[in-house]
Amino acid sequence: MGELPKMAKSNRLYWGSQGLPLPKLNLTQVQKESYDEFLQQDIAKYLQEISPIEDFAGKTWELSFGEHYFEEPKLTPSEAMLKGMTYDIPLRVRVTLVNKITSEETTQDVFLGDIPKMTDRGTFIISGIERAVVNQLVRAPGIFYFGSVESTTGRLLHTGELRPMRGSWLEMTVNKNDTLTGKIDRHRKFYLTTLLRAMGIEDEEEIKALFKDVDTDKDHQYIFATLAKDPNHTKEEALLDLYDKIRPGEPAVLENAKALFFQSFFDPRRYDLDKVGRYKLNKKLGLDIENKSENQVLSKKDIVAAIKYLIGLQNGVGQVDDIDHLSNRRVRRVGELLGTTAFRIGLLRLERSIKEKMSLVKPEESIAPVQLINARPIIATISEFFRRNRLSTILDQTNPLSEIDNLRRLSVMGTGGVTRERASFSMRDINASQYGRICPVRSPEGPNIGLVTYLSLYTRINEYGFLESPYRKVVADKKGMKVTEDVVYLSPDDEQGYYLTHAGVNI
Known part of the structure; x- marks a missing residue:
């Protein structure tokens, strides 16, 4: 049988614009x-x-x-x-x-x-x-704020939820009478000044001084209203009151109250924000606490900053959270x-x-x-x-x-x-x-629609578990705006301050 004839090498011509190289793809x-x-x-x-x-x-x-x-x-x-x-x-x-x-x-x-x-x-x-x-x-650990209209007064009142990876939930609420209350694991309400006193911030003037920069609305003074209603004045009274709210019916002994309060928020074996929760708290509340294992429990700084942000929201400063946004899901x-x-x-x-x-x-x-x-x-x-x-x-x-x-x-x-x-x-x-993280089309029909989805081809997951999407950097040069070959991966949090568009858009 003779040899097959050799095919002539064809020269391909590309008339369309050449696309920029894509990031490496590793699907597993x-x-x-x-x-x-x-x-x-x-x-x-x-x-x-x-x-x-x-x-x-x-x-x-x-x-x-x-x-x-x-x-x-x-x-x-x-x-x-x-x-x-x-x-x-x-x-x-x-x-x-x-x-x-x-x-x-x-x-x-x-x-x-x-x-x-x-x-x-x-x-x-x-x-x-x-x-x-x-x-x-799943929902990421951290602190999340929501607003709801109070039915009788028509005022917008805010709530903050501090959720760890493992441990007790802390809920903080602004009430229609301007008091600030909290709940631990959905138990009975207590005043947030009681929580501050249980952590050792007992003096009334010290509490007022902590919040004077945010509690500035003369018509609605949240800290003053809460202090006026709070029946507790010392750390011991506050600890016993919290114990009674969390464990109603049990005899309140000071040593037991101290142990329960410590275990609820400050014991690494029972309470864990994880590095994700610490990252989210730092980012939301503007804290600079180092993200290491010993700082993955709550501190006085966290609680004070969380209450400040809640008061700030009531005064029109800050932003509520969209729980379905991928910056809040990991x-x-x-x-x-x-x-x-x-x-x-x-x-x-x-x-x-x-x-x-x-x-x-x-x-x-x-x-x-x-x-x-x-x-x-x-x-x-x-x-x-x-x-x-x-x-x-x-x-x-x-x-x-x-x-x-x-x-x-x-x-x-x-x-x-x-x-x-x-x-x-x-x-x-x-x-x-x-966008660029989860396929918007692919999802099963029936009861699982939207609950089971699929990752986009080029998305990646960062160290905190958040989905990152690749973008090409656009820079200004003499001729105008130019799309570079630099690929930058942005998390949903980081992309908030940028204008984004499809890579095929002519700039």
Whole structure:
């Protein structure tokens, strides 16, 4: 058979305007990036959260967690699928046990369970079945302000809600008689000056001085009106009053009141703004508190600034929030979902189990860390997450495109989200902030419309979980305005001060 004739090379001519180069496209990065962060950073963070663990009396035993590492997987992904097994890696942690009475110290590497390993495609193999974890779109922690018209007077009155990632909610309201009241976890109302006094700002003149720059309306003096109604005058009275509001019917003892107030807002084990909440608080209230782990609880500065902003809104300064705007909604990816709803829960159960075992061991007995640690609680919670959580789905394998589609899906439902029945029309509707971030067309028909959506091709997720959209910078030169090749990613918050338009618009 003779050789095929060689084709002549054709010269292509492009008559249209040449488009600028697009950013690099990596469609599975959303999943891989998040899970790598969970394995390398988040596991260490959760271990340090419960470390050191002491016995119930706190006098005999102390167990602390050190560095963690992973061993090699026993199977390849294809072997796991063929054998109907899970593709995972063993997690081991360096554990130190100290006997406080004898000062004896024992260090061991302890097995803490098998952690599913992500495949190169961004999926998991659980009991031989390939699964994908859907990203969840939830309300971000932080402070949000809303306005509503009071029916009898027709005045616009504002409310502020301070929502952490984990812990008690604080609601602040302006009432029609100009008083400022608050609620903790939707319990009974208290005056906001009571909250200030409970934090140690007792003196009436000091409270007035704190707000004199914002409480300037002579017809509506909010701080004066609240102080006049507040029956409490000392820190002790304020703490007991708050305790009575949160725990009605229980005898109010000062020590218990102090402990409850501390646990509600200032205890890192029970209250956590997370780095997202601290970022949102700083941005909304104009604070400069450093975003590090010890500052991820509330402070006096936060409460004072939140009340100032509320009074400012009543006086026409500041802006209310649109809860459906993407600057107030963030994406929880696979690493965070697995960490918060499974791994951390398993660790807390393990902590309880270790404490119970410690209480049964006599001080003179010699014991190794491995005898106190049972990996079963962690294995059970992780297994339950992948098998039962509604965000863990069997991978859609209709075609290669539908597989990637599955990995880039967004849902507002699931643990910590909303249900179909409770979802509002505004939540299902398209918001202007979705431009370049969420596909406005692609959403299922039926009851899930607007609740299940898909990420845009070039969007990316920043360290706080907010969706960023790429824009080309427009600069002024001698000939006028010029579109540069510089691609800038902006979050919904950051793009507020700019004029935006489609890249195809002729400038």
